[in-house]
Amino acid sequence: MRGNRLRGIIVAMDMRQSPVVVNTPLGENSFFLEMRCALSPAPVPGQFVELAIDPCLFLRRPFSVSSYRRGTLGILYRVVGRGTHLLSQKKKGDILGVLGPLGRGFPSFPAASRVWLVAGGTGIAPLLFLLSRRKAASGDTTLFYGALTDRALFRKVLPAGNYRKVFSTDDGSCGEKCRITSLVRRHLEQERPDVLCASGPFEMMKEVACLADACGLPCYVSLENRMGCGMGLCFGCVAKVKTDTGWDYERVCTEGPVFPAERVVWEDEDSAR
Structure with a gap:
């Protein structure tokens, strides 16, 4: 059963090397980070990306796409562990590896709804x-x-x-x-x-x-x-x-x-x- 589920889900994706534009503190140990990242296809609301934050971390970290406009990707995050602590230290020009967009997002709703x-x-x-x-x-x-x-x-x-x-x-x-x-x-x-x-x-x-x-x-x-x-x-x-x-x-x-x-x-x- 598990083997059947694995069929067709491996998708060729490039890890995009994306420079940080700004990493703004919001208080309450939270930040809004923006980076230059031309995602293809463009994300839809509800999807997420995975970030390779630092070579010392074995796993990438998932973050919801909070904004995406003209090749600039934004994420809102709170520092809760080692990965997000390292992320909070990133400065303008630092490089992050970005994988995505991933997952299924919200359906499209008519404007009149x-x-x-x-x-x-x-x-x-x-x-x-x-x-x-x-x-x-x-x-x-x-x-x-x-x-x-x-x-x-x-x-x-x-x-x-x-x-x-x-x-x-x-x-x-x-x-x-x-x-x-x-x-x-x-x-x-x-x-x-x-x-x-x-x-x-x-x-x-x-x-x-x-x-x-x-x-x-x-x-x-x-x-x-x-x-x-x-x-x-x-x-x-x-x-x-x-x-x-x-x-x-x-x-x-x-x-x-x-x-x-x-x-x-x-x-x-x-x-x-």
Whole structure:
């Protein structure tokens, strides 16, 4: 079975040597890094890249594409380990190896559709790219964005535009003092979007998926499972999903990271990882 799954997934990709343009600190041990990188094909919102950060690291590190315009690739990241610590030290002109774009992103939504984006903390990363694409198409878009504190809301990197923004923080330092899903639920009592897209903590996405299901709305989630190879070879990033015959494990790096929410088995965090 595993051998059958491996057929056809090995794709010839060049590791692009990409110079850093800027590595901007955002506070809360987070950064927005931009590099010159002409990706082909061009990425779509929801896809990711893998970075070869330093020769001392055996594995590349996966990062959501947060922006891509005119050959400049942007990623939002938080320092959580050795790899991202080394990345935070990169300066203008330093070279990073870039592999991508990888994975399946969000589907294309008509400009006239009403799209609600729900983000938690650094889960905003893949939604930034989707938000900028929606803005460029003059789409009807609402961003629901929550975090622990105002400092953890990365409003500096939000695309400019007149789309609606709804904020919440756990401590009440920005927006309402509540979970962002509480605001989504409240707004659903008054109005309905055509589709919801969510990225962030597992429990947040699970709750958004439940709200969408209760309202009969399509919903897409971007899973953040740990990855090894990023190309479907190691099966280290599988998520538990529903199938016609019950359930199975699918690779987040190739079948995802974006999945229809109704396909994800939301029993608990471990079941989807």
